[in-house]
Amino acid sequence: LVVGYVSLSFILASCAGTSSRMSRTLSPSEKNAQLEKYFEQTKDIDYVIKVLRDEDHMLRMEAARILGETRNRRAVEPLVTALRTDKHYAVREEAAHALGKKKDPRTVDALIYALGDKESTVRRLAAASLGEIGDRRAVEPLLITLRKDRSPLVRSVVLTALDKIGWKMSAMKTLPQPESIPAVKEKRQQFPRI
Numbered sequence: 141l142v143v144g145y146v147s148l149s150f151i152l153a154s155c156a157g158t159s160s161r162m163s164r165t166l167s168p169s170e171k172n173a174q175l176e177k178y179f180e181q182t183k184d185i186d187y188v189i190k191v192l193r194d195e196d197h198m199l200r201m202e203a204a205r206i207l208g209e210t211r212n213r214r215a216v217e218p219l220v221t222a223l224r225t226d227k228h229y230a231v232r233e234e235a236a237h238a239l240g241k242k243k244d245p246r247t248v249d250a251l252i253y254a255l256g257d258k259e260s261t262v263r264r265l266a267a268a269s270l271g272e273i274g275d276r277r278a279v280e281p282l283l284i285t286l287r288k289d290r291s292p293l294v295r296s297v298v299l300t301a302l303d304k305i306g307w308k309m310s311a312m313k314t315l316p317q318p319e320s321i322p323a324v325k326e327k328r329q330q331f332p333r334i
Contacts, residue, residue, distance in 0.1 A: 168198040175202050185210060189218045197228040204231060208238025216242055220250040223266075229259040236262055240269025248273060252281045260291040267294060271301025279307050 166174070179188055188210075191203040204222055207215035219242070223235035236254055239247040251273070254266035267285060270278040279302065286298045 168196070171196070171199055172202040175199060176206065179206050185212050185214060189215070192218050192222055197226075197231055200226065200228070200231045201234045204234035204238050208234070208241045213244075216244050216246060220247055223250050223254055229257075229262055232257060232259070232262045233265050236265035236269055240265070240272040243273050245273065245275055248275045248277050252278060255281055255285045260289075260294050263289060263291070264294045264297045267297045267301045271297075271304035274305050276305060279305060282307075 175188070175191060178184070185207075188203050188206050191199055192207070194200055194203070200222070204219060207219055216239070219235045219238050223232055223239065226232050226235065232254065236251065239251060248270065251266045251270050255263055255270075257263050257266065263285065267282060270282060282298050282302050282305075286295055286302070289295055289298070
């Protein structure tokens with residue numbers, strides 16, 4: 141019991157950053173392993189959600205991955221926030237992937253918004269997640285991405301996502317215009333053309 145308590149104290153200290161000397165000596169992969177081990181032992185989802193706002197993007201990525209694997213519905217909103225606002229593309233990638241695992245219809249708008257991300261890997265994972273969720277609201281934004289995106293890999297994933305949703309190419313004669321999507325309108329209002 142004492143050994144278990146000491147090891148848990150070490151994990152908490154290194155994850156929570158209570159000992160800055162200890163945190164500095166751990167590599168990013170060691171920090172991630174410690175966070176994963178801590179969550180496995182405690183199931184403390186509140187702490188993992190808190191780590192999603194850590195200054196270390198590698199820890200934020202690990203937190204997003206853990207939240208994607210948990211069945212707790214409280215993980216959805218922090219992942220949506222990370223997808224929309226995180227400054228590091230790798231965290232947004234992990235959040236997009238995690239939301240696809242959730243298959244929660246509440247995440248569709250955030251994933252549609254991510255189809256306009258500046259990083260192609262985020263767009264690709266958002267499209268894949270929309271395909272996993274299978275919500276028909278994603279069809280029009282995916283078609284616009286298919287028409288506008290310059291990345292062949294993103295377009296390929298969009299076609300797979302449309303197929304998973306059940307949309308057939310013969311169902312529409314012309315592709316929709318980007319202005320018809322609320323997320324695109326919102327984005328253009330936030331960032332006016334100069």
